[in-house]
Amino acid sequence: MCQSFGNQHFYxxxxxxxxxxxxxxxxxxxxxxxxxxxxxxxxxEIFEETKRLLTIHPVYLCIxxxxxxxxxxxxxxxxAHWLTFTAGQKDLCIELRTKCGYNPNFLSVLDVAxxxxxxxxxxxxxxxxxxxxxxxxxIQKTLEHNTGSLLARLKAAKTVSLAGFPVRICLDPLIYVPxxxxxxxxxxxxxxxxxxxxxIKDISLGTFRVSKEYLKRMxxxxxxxxxxQFPYELNHGVFSYPKSIEQELIHTVLDAFDGYLPTSKFYLxxxxx
Ligand code: SF4
Numbered sequence: 001m002c003q004s005f006g007n008q009h010f011y012x013x014x015x016x017x018x019x020x021x022x023x024x025x026x027x028x029x030x031x032x033x034x035x036x037x038x039x040x041x042x043x044x045e046i047f048e049e050t051k052r053l054l055t056i057h058p059v060y061l062c063i064x065x066x067x068x069x070x071x072x073x074x075x076x077x078x079x080a081h082w083l084t085f086t087a088g089q090k091d092l093c094i095e096l097r098t099k100c101g102y103n104p105n106f107l108s109v110l111d112v113a114x115x116x117x118x119x120x121x122x123x124x125x126x127x128x129x130x131x132x133x134x135x136x137x138x139i140q141k142t143l144e145h146n147t148g149s150l151l152a153r154l155k156a157a158k159t160v161s162l163a164g165f166p167v168r169i170c171l172d173p174l175i176y177v178p179x180x181x182x183x184x185x186x187x188x189x190x191x192x193x194x195x196x197x198x199x200i201k202d203i204s205l206g207t208f209r210v211s212k213e214y215l216k217r218m219x220x221x222x223x224x225x226x227x228x229q230f231p232y233e234l235n236h237g238v239f240s241y242p243k244s245i246e247q248e249l250i251h252t253v254l255d256a257f258d259g260y261l262p263t264s265k266f267y268l269x270x271x272x273x
Contacts, residue, residue, distance in 0.1 A: 003172070003204045003269050007060035007093070011053070015040050015063065015078055020071040021099055022145040025173060025227045028066060030214025037067075039076065047085050050092065058091040064131075068147075070098040073105035080112040087116050087124045097131040097170065101148020102155040110163050129201060130160045131168035134191065136183050139175050143227055150187075154194040161199040169195075172206035172269060174249040175227060176241055181252050188256035197261050206269030207249050208232075209240035 004010040017038040018028060029035075040046070053059050063069055063082050073079050079096055086094050100106070113121060113128075135143075137150045148156065161167045169191065177183060208227070210218070212234060219228050232239035240246065250268060257266075 002062075002065070003206065003267055005060070005095075005202065005204070005267050009053075009057045010060050010062075012062035012065040013046060013050075014066040015043060015046060016067040016069055016072060016076070019067045021068050021147045023099070023147065024143040024145070024222060024225045025175070025208055025210075025218075027210050027214050027218075029221055030210065030217040031066075037072075039072075043078065043081055050085075051089070054089055054091050058093070060093045060095070062095045062097065064095070064097040068098050068100065070096065070100045070105050070109070073108060077108075079105070079109045083109055083112055083124070083128060084116075086128055087113075087120050090123060090127075093127040093129070095129045095131050095168065097133060097168075098156075099133050099144060099147040099153065100156060101152020102159060103148065103152070106156050106159060110160070110165075113163070113165075125164045125166070129166045129168050130157070131170050131204075132157045133170040133172065134187065135171075136175070136177065136187055138177065138183065143175075143225075150190070154190065158194055158199070161195065166201035167195070167199055168201050169203045171253055172204050173208035174205065174253065175208055176230070176245050176249060180249065184249070184252050185256045188253060188260075192257075192260055200261060200265065202265045202267060203257075203261065204267045204269065205250055205253055207241050207246045209238055209269075212237050212239060215239045 002012065018032060018035055019026070050059060050061065070079050082094060082096070086092050113124065116124065132153050134150060134153055140147060140150050157167050157169070215228065215232070222228050233242050254266065
């Protein structure tokens with residue numbers, strides 16, 4: 001289900017289970033029996049394990065799956081800890097994914113970076129990726145409860161990019177809505193207005209998909225959610241849109257970018273079935 005972005009040694013770690021945000025399509029509702037957040041306080045041990053892996057090979061590590069780590073930054077400061085740790089590990093590349101908008105949490109992490117020696121900071125800026133999930137305005141407002149607005153996320157992406165860090169745009173999950181062509185075109189136009197091509201490291205694209213067992217539980221919890229009650233197709237234990245809709249959504253987005261970025265910068269999650 002995860003996009004490796006071509007990295008051979010792809011890992012993800014969950015220092016925090018569950019999320020402050022509440023996206024109606026989030027698989028966490030089907031994965032955990034409770035919505036209570038669980039924080040792993042043995043961060044030092046996670047760092048030690050990462051160092052052990054680094055003695056074997058370079059590591060590409062996503063630290064904000066199964067949660068939105070940055071949303072809890074004010075309480076945990078885990079993003080800042082990861083940033084400082086990563087600064088000292090030259091073969092470690094981090095992806096920090098978020099649906100936060102521009103807020104003090106970003107600034108506090110960037111402030112920690114500013115205090116690093118220049119040569120270390122330069123290396124870190126190649127290896128600490130801020131990934132922003134961007135959704136249709138309509139989807140953010142109706143399904144992604146408590147998350148940063150679309151404009152606030154774009155402002156955050158711009159701020160991070162101006163600070164010199166790589167920005168990844170995640171258009172994942174793409175959601176099928178009426179008028180999806182005009183809606184996604186408007187979203188891509190907004191991205192183009194806010195970020196120059198050179199400010200975007202890469203873009204991931206993927207349509208909504210979720211395992212059969214998770215969706216069963218999610219549907220029970222949200223019987224009136226249009227995104228969960230859609231008649232998805234089941235293939236090999238995974239529910240997703242029919243192939244024709246998947247292709248439509250992906251091509252609509254790619255067409256809307258219309259050469260704004262080289263194709264090598266796009267990573268597609270494709271249904272393997
Ligand atoms: S921000 Fe991500 S992890 Fe959090 S509820 Fe939304 S989809 Fe789930």
